Structures are given as structure tokens and as C-alpha cells.
Amino acid sequence: MDKKSIDRIVKEAFSLGKKALAEPDAKEILRLSSVPVPRSVLVKDVTGAIEAAEKIGYPVALKIVSPEIVHKSDIGGVALGVRDSRDIVDRWSNMILNIADENPVAMIEGFLVEEMMPRGVEVVIGAVKDAQFGTVVMFGTGGVAVELMKDVSFRLGPVDKEEAFEMMGEVRGYPLLTGFRGDTIKDLGAIADCIVKLSRLVALTDGIKEFEINPLIVYESGVMAVDARAVLG
């Protein structure tokens, strides 16, 4: 974990008066914490997006970048599986219209063009700072419905690997990770590793109040943090 660089990102965001970190900064912090993230490029306009997509290779994901929009997909700020340059132009325009409708005053920092990751099992890993007890770490089955399903478990951080495995074992969706209905067994060790790293990241970094990877896509071998956000304070 490159604490110095992480502190610099958080400090800079504070100095700009930000209350949250948008996806690119959050992912940069993950990269600095040795959590795998997909390749991505932050762009300002459609031309830049097409250029970036050619470099990364289609299909790509296109996402709005704004520290004021915590849940992007809720307002149509995420386009997945974008096929070609024409598709980029279409989906881009759609996205702009959506945001104009849903959150017209949001400060837009740009758009993130990102390599599309293959499907896997989606989990969520988060950590918050509690005023009384310090870092509280969460693991759960992922996706946007996490608040509805509440299939999550908690520990006080920082957690060790053994606790991370216990956390996984406590959620109802655990069998999804261990070969549910003929599926392959997923990389539990890599998840545990992420839980430990995130718990340390939040425990050791001043200014990060909440940090969440959602979803973390889990494969037979390895994991990928395809979206992340942080709340400062």
C-alpha cells in the first residue's frame, strides 16, 4: 500500500472542497493498495472516448464521472458493453440526456472509458469509520440491490485473513462462491485479500470516511474491482 500517494489524493480532494471521491480517484487508490482494477482512461468528450476505446479495445464500459453522483447507474450514468464508435456516440448522448433529467446541477468531471470485464460473481466490500468503534468492515453479495437484500456481514477493522473468511461464510450467498449448481469455485483467497486490504486502507487513511468496492467481480482465479467510491470526512 502506497500510503504517501493515497494521502496525497485524499488531501487534494479535500483542498478542492470535495465530499466524495469519484470512480477514477477511488480506483487509483485501489491500484495503490494493490487491489486489481480494470484498465481505464478518463476523457472529456466523445472524440476522446472513441480514441480511448480504440486503445483499450471494444467492447468497453462508459461511465459518468462526478463526485456528486454516488450511485451512477441509478441515474443512467453507466453504459456497459459499448460495441463500437457509433455505439459510443449513441450511448453518450443518451447518458447526457439522462443526467440532464435526473441531476442537472451535478458537476461532471468527465467520462471513464474502461475495458469490459467478463462476467463473474459480484460481491461488495466496504468499510466505514464509526465514531465509537473505528473502522467497520462489510462484506456482502453484490450488485445494486445490496441495500434491499442486506446479505452482508460486519467486523471491526482492521481484519485479518481468517476474519475475512469468516465474513464470507456468514452471508447467505456464500454458496454462489463455492460452486453453486455446477458453477466453478471462485477465488476466495483473492476476496479475503481484498477485504484485508480495504480494511487496512480505511483504518490507516485519515480523511476517508467510507470506501466501497461494488461490485468486486470474482473469478475462478483473481478478482476485479469494477466500481468504487469513497466518502470523505
Place this chain on the structure above:
Amino acid sequence: MPKGLEHLFNPKSIAVVGVSDKPGKLSAIIMESLLESGFPGMVYPVNPRHTTVGGQRCYQSIEAIGADIDLAILAVPASEVIPVLRNAGGTVKSAVVISGGFAESGAQGIATEKELAALARKSGLRIIGPNCMGIFDTISKVDTFFIPGSRIRRPARGGLSIISQSGSFAATALDELASEGIGVARVISYGNMCDVNESDCLDFLREDVHTSAVALYIESVDDGRRFVESASRCSLKKPVLAVKVGRRDSGASAARSHTGALAGRYEAYKAAFRKAGVIELEGYEDFMCGCKAFGRGTSAKGNRVVIITDGGGVGVNLADLCESAGLKVVPVPDNVRERLASVFPPYFSIGNPMDLTGSATDDMFADALDASFSGDSFDIAIVAVLWGPPGLTDDLPEMLAQKAMLFGSKPLIICSPGGDYARGRAGLFRRHGQTVFATPEGAARAASILARSAEMVKRRVKKDG
């Protein structure tokens, strides 16, 4: 041990401030309780408006007593608390401030409480309260719970200690424990915790040889990190159970992650309990189950349960409840089965649950318990007695109690469901020192709490060596 707490829990002299002859006044009830509980030290009534109280000399002030006072009990108006303690100077070592009218009652009260806290800090005087019921202690025989024994019965001496932020919760639990025949060691209602808080109490009870288990009622802790530390250290030595109330969240911030929305205050408490090796309880009923489970000094080594009953339905019900509470209703080993098959009628189902049917007799219950529970096949026994069969008599409770003595610290839980007759028999079990529940749910809960404690111990041993 935290500094100064010995004066609260082992005082040689007590001053009760604000005593008068008016019956029903809090300080009068406290005086009476101290007499009734047989407190062996000196008790000095203090009230500037009286020269005698109940025929005993009454002192104008604490300093007028002319002796060191280990514990001052104050049930005077909030505005008088600080002057009384300040005037007493160094002669008082500790105080229980029963009085309300502090931080719970608005700006003026908050300011007065701050002043009281500062006084404690500066002088080294240890204070429990304000706004509390104080201490009920069967070891030191201090009783500041200001509700007469006719309303709230006091339990006998036992190994269970209770730390409660709420006085009424503690008092109600005390009363029920007394009715259940469960004894206590020290019960502390600490109220607004201007000085002594839950962590101080945990530190004290950890080293207290009279305490074998600790049950907490918490609304909010003073210092979360210290609580985790104190509870962790205490739970390495004895079981620590806790109920946390006030679970609903307030003040959610606007920009939040899903984690932020899901990780409320209560989740933080749960995680803290887990880290500290504290067994979490759900509410009052669960609290009572926990107190009863640990109130007789028994503890389980694991989660294997044997269920013995004369009611097939209740047996299966118990088995379901146990399994869903994480207990293991494992099969009865062959040697036990053979031993019982040779003495029981052929139509008995010798399994787990073990159904002794309507032909059950006192001896059969005793034999079944003896055969299944004396070896190492089970960690907990639940005996559910339905009182219909004519072969069951009032001798059964004593017979099972005698068997229970052979099992050492292994817990036997009695379930005696039903109406008046069954309740009367439950009373017989209690009289013979047994832990009794009226419902299968209660019995299964108690078993599950014992098993969770066993699991916690195993995990701690593995982790901390």
C-alpha cells in the same frame, strides 16, 4: 483493578445523605435495605434538618461524622449533590449518586453533570451515576436500589454479575431472577456514567473472584475502543453477555455508499461485541435466558444437545429449535442405546430426541438422563417434562437434581411447559437448584447461548493461544 472501585464494592463505612423519617422517601428505603441486607460495616444517616432518624443519631453533614467514609449514597436534589461532596472533601472515597436532574434533563443538568464529572476527576472520588439505582451487591451487602423488596425482590448470592445502563431494566431483571431462584454477585446500574462507566465495571468484574459471568445492558458505550479492550480481557476469563438497545439509526448523512447506509450504529456494536468475545443477546427475554443459562455456574464445552421428553411433539419442536439455533441434536451412541433398550419397554423411541411416551416414570427420566449425559457424547441436556403421565411424581425434580450433580459443570436445562400444575412443578425444579423454562423456545435459547459461549471460547483459545 481500576483505581478506587474497591470502595464502591467493598466499603467498610457508608453515609446515606438525605435520610428522614418520612416513610417512602428514597433514602429511607435505602437505609432500610442496608439494614435488611445485613451490611456489616458502619452506616451513618446524614441530614442537616434532623438530629435523629429512626432513633439513630443523624449527622448534619458527612464531615460532621468525623470518620472516613468509603461510600456516600446521595438521594438529594441535583443542586445539592456537588456541595455535599465538595464539603465532604477527602473524607469520602466513593459515591453513588441516585439523584436525577442531570444530563438527561436539559442544558442546566448537562452543565451540573459536567461539573460533577470534573469534581470526580480532580479529587479521585469515584462516582456511580447520577440518575441511577446504584449497586445491589450480595458480596459486600450494599443495596442502593431504592425500590422496596416487597416490589422488587432481591436475589440470593450467586456468581452472576449485571452491569446495566438502565436502572429499571436491572431492577426488573433482579426481581425475575429472584423468582427464578438464580443468585447474583454484583449488580450495577450506572445511569449517566459521569465517572464510572461500563468498561470500569468490566475491568473490576474481570478480577472479581465472586463473579463467574457478566451480563450487560447497554444503550450506548462511553468509549467504544476502550469497551472492546475491557470486554475482550474480561471475556477471556468469564462469559460476557450483552444486550444493546436503541438500534434504530438517526442522522444518516446525505452522500453515502451502500456500506454507509447498511453499516449503522447497531452493526458497529455487533462487530464490536464479536471482536470482544461478547455474546450478543436480543432483548429482555434473551437477557433473562442468558442470565438463567449462566446463573448456576454451569457452562457447556460444545453444541451437542440431548433432548429427553415424554412428549413426542415437544421433543421434535425442541429439536427443530435447537438445530435452527446452531445446536447439534446428534444421535445417541450405540452403547447408550443398548443400555437403555435393556431397561425400557420395546416401544420407546431411544433416539434424540428421546421419547419416553405416556408410560414415562420418574425412574425412566433419571435413567435416560444418566445413561445419555454421563459420558462425553453430549454437551447440554434438555429435559422437557409434560406432566400428564401418572408415573411422574413430585419426586422427579429432586431425582433429576441429584443426577445433575454428577455431571459437574455440564448444563442441564429443564423445560416444564403447561398451566398451573406444570408451573407448580417448575417451582419444585427451581427449589432443587435447576434452571427451568416454561417454553421449548426459552430452553433452546438458553442452550444456544451456552453453545455460543463455548464456540467463542474455542475461537479465542485458537486465536490468542
